[in-house]
Amino acid sequence: MDPDLEPYQVLDELGSGSFGVVYSAVSLKNSKHYAIKKIKCTNPENIEIALQEMWTLTRLTDHPNIVKMIECYLQNGGIHRVKHGEDDYLCLVEVCLKGKTYHQLPFSNSHNPCGKQLGPNIPHSQLNLWLVMEYCNGGTMNDYLLERDPDPETNARFMTQLSGAVSFLHNNNVVHRDLKPDNVLVCQPVNGDPPLVKIGDFGLSKICNASNLSHNTDINTYQMNSACGSDYFMAPEVFEGSYTAKADIFALGMIFCSMMERTTCYDKESNKLLLVTCITNGKENVPVGKALQDDPKLTFEVLKCGRNNRLKTLVQSMVAINPDERPAADELHKKLQDVVKRQPGWTVCVTSQRSSRGKRKRRYTVS
Ligand SMILES: Nc1ncnc2c1ncn2[C@@H]1O[C@H](COP(=O)(O)OP(=O)(O)OP(=O)(O)O)[C@@H](O)[C@H]1O
Numbered sequence: 186m187d188p189d190l191e192p193y194q195v196l197d198e199l200g201s202g203s204f205g206v207v208y209s210a211v212s213l214k215n216s217k218h219y220a221i222k223k224i225k226c227t228n229p230e231n232i233e234i235a236l237q238e239m240w241t242l243t244r245l246t247d248h249p250n251i252v253k254m255i256e257c258y259l260q261n262g263g264i265h266r267v268k269h270g271e272d273d274y275l276c277l278v279e280v281c282l283k284g285k286t287y288h289q290l291p292f293s294n295s296h297n298p299c300g301k302q303l304g305p306n307i308p309h310s311q312l313n314l315w316l317v318m319e320y321c322n323g324g325t326m327n328d329y330l331l332e333r334d335p336d337p338e339t340n341a342r343f344m345t346q347l348s349g350a351v352s353f354l355h356n357n358n359v360v361h362r363d364l365k366p367d368n369v370l371v372c373q374p375v376n377g378d379p380p381l382v383k384i385g386d387f388g389l390s391k392i393c394n395a396s397n398l399s400h401n402t403d404i405n406t407y408q409m410n411s412a413c414g415s416d417y418f419m420a421p422e423v424f425e426g427s428y429t430a431k432a433d434i435f436a437l438g439m440i441f442c443s444m445m446e447r448t449t450c451y452d453k454e455s456n457k458l459l460l461v462t463c464i465t466n467g468k469e470n471v472p473v474g475k476a477l478q479d480d481p482k483l484t485f486e487v488l489k490c491g492r493n494n495r496l497k498t499l500v501q502s503m504v505a506i507n508p509d510e511r512p513a514a515d516e517l518h519k520k521l522q523d524v525v526k527r528q529p530g531w532t533v534c535v536t537s538q539r540s541s542r543g544k545r546k547r548r549y550t551v552s
């Protein structure tokens with residue numbers, strides 16, 4: 186049984202993912218609701234994820250469309266507050282870098298940066314990092330949209346908020362690397378204002394700070410190699426193993442396609458319906474990025490529906506096979522705002538076609 190996380194009262198489980206469980210909680214100080222994510226720090230991979238999420242969220246200043254982290258606690262026998270740069274943090278970094286569990290580290294009390302709180306016999310179940318975040322009362326964008334009738338206005342609002350948030354991330358040298366409707370949360374204001382979406386789950390994010398970026402590189406040319414993301418939203422070059430921040434633009438393009446077209450796929454693992462756009466090749470659902478990586482001649486075409494030519498062109502450019510042809514986040518955000526201003530009430534159709542030297546076009550079903 187988890188102890189209470191003073192000064193919060195932990196309530197229900199809101200959701201769980203590969204690395205943690207998220208609970209709702211109420212602050213005993215101000216009676217406000219928060220979401221608290223508990224990440225088990227029992228192996229280097231989890232610790233890396235926990236630290237990355239904490240590090241990125243600590244670094245990002247306020248943005249209305251990014252989930253705010255309030256504070257962070259380390260549970261290692263006792264529970265205490267931890268801040269980036271403080272001893273506990275360094276201790277976790279060491280565990281992570283050495284690829285060992287806490288128990289394998291040769292800490293003596295004089296060398297152990299966690300001092301007396303870290304005993305050799307602390308059960309694994311009690312080594313956790315708890316991230317206290319703002320509570321998003323509308324659940325994930327995936328569920329929020331699927332529980333409602335399609336509404337082009339809501340789509341337009343969410344899309345511009347998301348492009349603004351990604352632009353903010355990239356301007357702060359942060360690449361999210363796992364953008365998908367399940368990692369976007371919704372806040373429904375109680376005063377009846379329109380809902381807000383917020384990007385969350387920064388466990389796979391990458392901060393390309395000044396030392397990573399040489400003088401004349403920017404985030405759109407800085408190369409990353411670790412394969413990460415969720416299949417259906419991964420860009421072709423991510424499957425190849427070398428990519429830049431433009432992989433986020435591809436993922437966002439796939440999110441936009443599935444939002445507007447309401448294309449879904451049933452996920453056996455999570456037992457839920459997911460908003461995704463994929464190519465159905467016979468019985469198999471193939472991620473668009475994978476299909477493009479396997480066959481660079483394949484053209485994934487975002488078809489026009491109604492009068493939305495400019496939007497079609499924009500979304501089409503976001504999922505271009507060549508990352509250099511995708512717009513940078515800033516440019517995308519500006520263009521999208523412009524499209525939304527001029528064309529309210531739009532939708533697009535999505536399908537894919539294979540072009541064989543311009544002679545024959547094979548149609549794929551998009552589901
Ligand atoms: N701030 C929040 N407010 C409300 N619910 C939240 C919040 N953060 C997370 N959740 C819920 O918890 C779930 C898991 O959160 P998150 O995606 O951050 O964890 P994860 O372990 O990294 O998941 P995965 O690896 O599957 O992406 C979300 O899908 C959502 O239902």
Ligand SMILES: [Mg+2]
Pocket residue numbers: 202367368386
């Ligand atoms: Mg998640």
